[in-house]
Amino acid sequence: MKRELPILLTVLCGLGITMAFFSSSAGDPDDLPLGWTKAVNSELLAWALVFFSVAFILGISNLVRISLKTISSRGEDWPYKAVMLIVLFGYLGIGLMEIHQQRYGFFGSTEDAVVGIAGQGERAMRDWVYFKVFVPLQATMFSLLAFFIASAAFRAFRARSLESTLLLTAGAVIMLGQVPGGDELTFGYAGRALAFTMTYINGAGQKAIIIGATLGVLATGLRIVLGIERSYLSE
Amino acid sequence: MASVHDFDRRWIFLIMGLLVVGLVAAGISAPMPVSEYVDSYFATIDKLPEGSIVMVSADFDPASAAELLPMYTGTIHHLLAKKMRIVNVCTWPAAPPYTASRFAEIAPMYDAVYGEDWVELGFLPGDDVAMGTIGQSLRSAYPRETKNNMAYDDVPLLRDCGDSMGNIELLITMSAGYPGILEWIAQVGGRYEIELLAGTTAVQTPDLFAFYPSQLSGFLGAATGATQYLQLVDDVAIDGSVTADKETQQSRMLVQTWAHYFMILLIIVGNVIYFTGRKSS
Known part of the structure; x- marks a missing residue:
């Protein structure tokens, strides 16, 4: 049963999604041949989205576990892992705080005037970190390509x-x-x-x-x- | 003659750096001829009737923003100037801050009302599966919009969309890689027969020629495509609102021109040294 059940589920899901593909249309599902497959497909896709979201949590948990292990044993590159964890939880904390203030009036915010930890604006702090730190860092990494391509053009x-x-x-x-x-x-x-x-x-x-x-x-x-x-x- | 490997490559870095910084500081700009693909992108949006619902997907992050953000900005100006209604989605997690900031700046210029003329649905995880879900049922993909956390049916624009892609006239993606334009074609464009447009990075542009014009009605390839498109949008956007962006792009293209010339020169010099060295040995 440990082998048969997963295979059966795979066959059913695969067939369901394949049949839904051939009944796909923007119209009313009841008017379509095999219209019921659209409902099955919708349900399967919704499950898949839930799995993807859970995978984020699993991925972060695993990353934190491995990083903490390396930091505690002073393993290779442990300071970088410490910075990564600080940034990860720091940005998460800022995000949660700003969502909280936006919805529940944290820091004296009202529906008309959102006051954030970084001043006016519902996502002021998140945006500050994003545009002043993350964007320049990623843009710099990508811009370095011009130099390496130029060097490669000459040498290789x-x-x-x-x-x-x-x-x-x-x-x-x-x-x-x-x-x-x-x-x-x-x-x-x-x-x-x-x-x-x-x-x-x-x-x-x-x-x-x-x-x-x-x-x-x-x-x-x-x-x-x-x-x-x-x-x-x-x- | 010395080998090219003996040459200190930091000289190349220095010349490239000086060339780029010098030309950026000079700020010289020049117009570009518009290609068939860009013309077709512009015409596809332009021919839509007023009030059409257009889905715009921001599938990029800061690494590719230099190429894709000007296209995204131009597209939002173009759509709002032609009084289209925009449903904005993202399949890349780092895109929403860009889309939020662009709309916050551009929407008031055209008196566009949130929820009626444009709506932000935010990031949806799941790559191809997310796109498949959006195609199958927009309501189950996004039960709530992201800006004010309003329920799907409380947003007039989403009510007009209905549950499927049937009421969406056009899908535009600003695509930096996976998931992006190729997945939109497979999951939504071909399946629901929706007209598709794309803006892509230089790396991804060669992939798109195989799909034009059957599955893709037009595309903007890299900074070149963005510059050409902004030149066209400048004529339809509200008084001079994209003129500065257009001139910045034109100026960047001049920088790129000289960077390309420099690289071609390096290829020629490198080959001359290689062949001369081979002959003498």
């Missing part, structure tokens, strides 16, 4: 073979075609080469990859629904 982008020559030519053409002035600099050729490369070469390649991957997903899905693939049961 070599015409060693036909494939690498094609790759670096395509890269140069795309870079020129994408920016104002690049087209004029090449007498209109960069723009045309960009359109041709993206629409035909890239478009055809993308379609082939997507169709191939989708067929693979379909085959795997079918194996799971039919109970052939049981790796999710740790078999």
Whole structure:
């Protein structure tokens, strides 16, 4: 029963969602063929959303458990883990406090005037941390890419073979075609080469990859629904 | 001749840094020609009748905000200027502060009323499953809106949406990766035959050519697409409200132009050194 019940549930859920897909429409479910499957699908999707939300709690609990273990044993990078926990619970605390003040009049707030721990505005403190700390940090990390790509262009982008020559030519053409002035600099050729490369070469390649991957997903899905693939049961 | 690996790459970092900072400080801007894909994005919104309900999904975080936030801002201006009604959702947890701040700034310019002209439904966890749920039943995905915690049926705009996607004319996503435009196409666009538009990062843009124009009516690719779109929106938005954003984007594109030229130069120099070294050895 430990094996059969999960397989049976998987088969039923898989079939239910597949049938709902073919009865999907924006209309009234009662007017549709297999309309009842829409109700089953809705219920299953609602459960899935609950599982996702619970997974957040599980993930955070696990992260806290592992981090506390590392901090208490002064393991590798323990100060970073301590900072991570302080930030995690600090931001959570700010969020909960601001939601509380917004709904229940904390800090003397009224319906018309929300007074937060960081002044006027229902999410003033959360926004301050988000826009003054989180946004610049993430933007900085991403901006560093420009420097590493420039360095890689000089050190690693070599015409060693036909494939690498094609790759670096395509890269140069795309870079020129994408920016104002690049087209004029090449007498209109960069723009045309960009359109041709993206629409035909890239478009055809993308379609082939997507169709191939989708067929693979379909085959795997079918194996799971039919109970052939049981790796999710740790078999 | 010395190998390229002997060259101290900090010189490259320094030149790139000076180039970018210098051009940003100069603040020079130049207009760009508008591509077919951007034109199609603009026209798809423009042709919708007044009062149409449009779902906008913010699927990005601060790392991609430099590319996607100008597109998002332009799209909200465009929709409100054309008197569309906006249902805003997010499938990325870091997006809501951006959407809240944009609406707080833009909605009053067009006298848009919360709950009637726009509504914020907030972040929904679950990636593809969340999108599937939104497509299947907006009410079960979001029993309450997020700004004032009002029940679904107490919000006039959501009442007009009904329970399904049937009353939503258009779905627009600002997509930085997974989950994003590819998942919206699979879970909602194709399934419920809803017209789709997308704004994407430079990394994701090549993926979209396979879907245009059948599954995707238009798209804005990276900072280039954002700049071209803001140039078009500037003509329909309320007096000069996006002019500053447009000029900032145009100025950024000039910075990007010279950064690209510098990288092409590095590729050429690197290859010349490589071939010269190979010949001599």
